[in-house]
Amino acid sequence: MQPPPSELGRIVRLFRPYRARLALVAALVGLSSLVSLASPFMLRGVLDEALPNGRTGLLTLLAVGMVAVAASTSVFGVLQTYISTAVGQNVMHDLRSEVYARLQRMPLSFFTATRTGEVQSRIANDIGGMQSTVTSTATSLVSNFTTVVASIIAMLALDWRLTVVSLIMLPFFVWISRRVGNERRKITAHRQEKLAGMSAIVEESLSVSGILLGRTMGRSPALIDTFAEESRGLVDLEIRSGMAGRWRQSTIQIVMSAMPAVIYWVAGLTVAAGNPLVSIGTLVAFTTLQSSLLRPMVQLLYTGVEVQSSMALFGRIFEYLDLKPDIEEPRNPLSLPKAMGEVRFEQVGFSYGPGARNVLSDIDITVPAGTSMAVVGETGSGKTTLGYLVARLYDATSGRVTIDGTDVRDLSFADLAGAVGVVSQENYLFHASVADNLRFAKPDATDEQLRAAARAAQIHDHISSLPDGYDTMVGERGYRFSGGEKQRLAVARVILRNPPILVLDEATSALDTRTEREVQAAIDALSQGRTTITIAHRLSTIRDADQIVVLDRGRIVESGTHRQLIESNGRYGDLLARDTTFDTEQELAEVELELLGTPVVFDKA
Structure with a gap:
């Protein structure tokens, strides 16, 4: 033929x-x-x-x-x-x-x-x-x-x-x-x-x-x-x-x-x-x-x-x-010279294709610049998808997501990547040196900037102890480093980009308690002064968030602070009661007493 x-x-x-x-x-x-x-x-x-x-x-x-x-x-x-x-x-x-x-x-x-x-x-x-x-x-x-x-x-x-x-x-x-x-x-x-x-x-x-x-x-x-x-x-x-x-x-x-x-x-x-x-x-x-x-x-x-x-x-x-990308860069992108960091979800809905069920429906949230929001819910409730919409890894099928009032679909890919940093549970490292992996975020970064980012992520001392220091090859997918070390390298990489908005996608959920504390300390330092959206697995890590959103089957069923949600005795309380990831018996006791309605304050010194 x-x-x-x-x-x-x-x-x-x-x-x-x-x-x-x-x-x-x-x-x-x-x-x-x-x-x-x-x-x-x-x-x-x-x-x-x-x-x-x-x-x-x-x-x-x-x-x-x-x-x-x-x-x-x-x-x-x-x-x-x-x-x-x-x-x-x-x-x-x-x-x-x-x-x-x-x-x-x-x-x-x-x-x-x-x-x-x-x-x-x-x-x-x-x-x-x-x-x-x-x-x-x-x-x-x-x-x-x-x-x-x-x-x-x-x-x-x-x-x-x-x-x-x-x-x-x-x-x-x-x-x-x-x-x-x-x-x-x-x-x-x-x-x-x-x-x-x-x-x-x-x-x-x-x-x-x-x-x-x-x-x-x-x-x-x-x-x-x-x-x-x-x-x-x-x-x-x-x-x-x-x-x-x-x-x-x-x-x-x-x-x-x-x-x-x-x-x-x-x-x-x-x-x-x-x-x-x-x-x-x-x-x-x-x-x-x-x-x-x-x-x-x-x-x-x-x-x-x-x-x-x-x-x-x-x-x-x-x-x-002939493949048609679902996400296209706008022909005439709007500029975002210096993002303040306010994120809004305006009646956002999302599905993976025509005829597919909605993963998210009627999401209406505002995250003021410099504040933190945690997103919790059962597996499959749409938490990760919600975070990915901010970085435009997916596009909303209805409604819109905005940064400082500008629809993310109207921004250039470069501006959007400069405004939003993502730290996920599975962070990828190239088969290259530590320095090359860090510079992937900022190719023109100086050695001093690399060290400063690594110090902020609490990984500099470990890198310096290696025989080749920052020239050490990380191995395929970073297998020469532990899970906690890879996460801290990922945090250092985001610190180099210095984005005003952070999306933390269960960034510590795969780590043991001790390593999680170390990585969480690096993330806390990274989050200072930034708009932070945390997809939470360990509920004990998000109690201090400015607002907590509870998702169920892609819809917001509750929102408020940790204290407000405890007092409402709703879905968040159920999730907290089933959470088995508290660091200490003291934390668990605090939560149990909170759920029983007894205000308790422990001296953590």
Whole structure:
């Protein structure tokens, strides 16, 4: 099946920025093809004129001309190969960059539904698999097409009857090549799916987390078997891809290789009949042209097969390029020169798609600048989603979220990232040095600024005790550091950005009590003077919040201070009664007495 014109058009558009260089390649190819056609005519002159008549001067001139033709075509070939390879590599760079940029703009929901190995395979395997197509196809098409056309013209000039005999099988060969191309395209699509599956297995099972899980669960042998099965399937597909249409293409090559013999046979019959069709020189020149025609014609047919096969790769890449980001930067963003930090949720609703239930409904809250708000509720009540709406990791489906009166959807991504800092339970560290991980928040940060941020996050002393200090490599996903140390590094990273608004998404929920106190102290220092929205897991950590909002199934069911909510004896009291994360028996006793309505004050000195 012929690929849709729109897809071919998109492929052609990839080369549009380099059309000047491609025009130069075409000129070199055309010049090289035309120059090379002189050799058969000079050969005819050698055989029909110079040698029979003993014209040594003509013989020398023709011999030098044939050497000059060979030298010039070689030089043209090197130049055109360099230019076309450079163009192809630039096209691949453009594709990789465009796919990566598009993926950077995709919402979190895309990445929660797509395996990382699949994404990596599209960028590495699919674009890498197109390398030969984009680097050599244009040159091959122009070169071989020019050579074929020029050779046919020259053959017609020598003898039109022999030319007709030579080309009579061409339509059949084209039909065979198209059949082979369609077959390979289907196999290629299946092969790339297998490669994506293997990439996903490698990414998931050979990460630090995957190795730990596989070994502790005793599943390493099963993972090895799964990978081997996927690899075996890939072997079969590679063999099928390599052998698809080989017998049919071999038939083409056999027939084409036999054509000179057919020409000799036809010419011989005319000589035997006493009516020679052509002279010996013309016959040799014609078969030389025919040989030079056969090679590019086979190459053209083969290139057609490769282009059809690569359509499967282009199709997979275009699938990603056609993804529509749910969150777009405004065309004319409003500026937020210096955010004070007031956050408002104005009748906000949110769902993950058409027909999906509302995760949040009718959220109406104001968080004054410099104050703190805690959000509590059962698992799945929408707490994290509420925090992510401020950082615009999701967009509200109804209502709006504002910072200092400006809808977050009207702000540039850069302004929004500068205004809102997020510290989550699972903070990611790159496989780089401590300094590089901190500078991810502020690339131009000085060493002194790094140390000051680390001191504020209470992690400087630990970093300084390491053999390489701030140059220490953190390991994949930061596995050289404990959970508490990673959290404090994350806090230091946010301190470097110095945002006026903080979203703390259960930032200490996965830590033990002692480590949580250390991280909480760093967070408390970070929160000073900032608008802070805390998604709370440990209710004991949010008792001093300026306001507490209780969510249930995406709706606000209570709000107020800790004391007000205790006195109302509602949902917050139920959550507090079930909370088992108090640091000490003293804290637990305080809460029990509060719930019983007895005001108690302990001396915490």
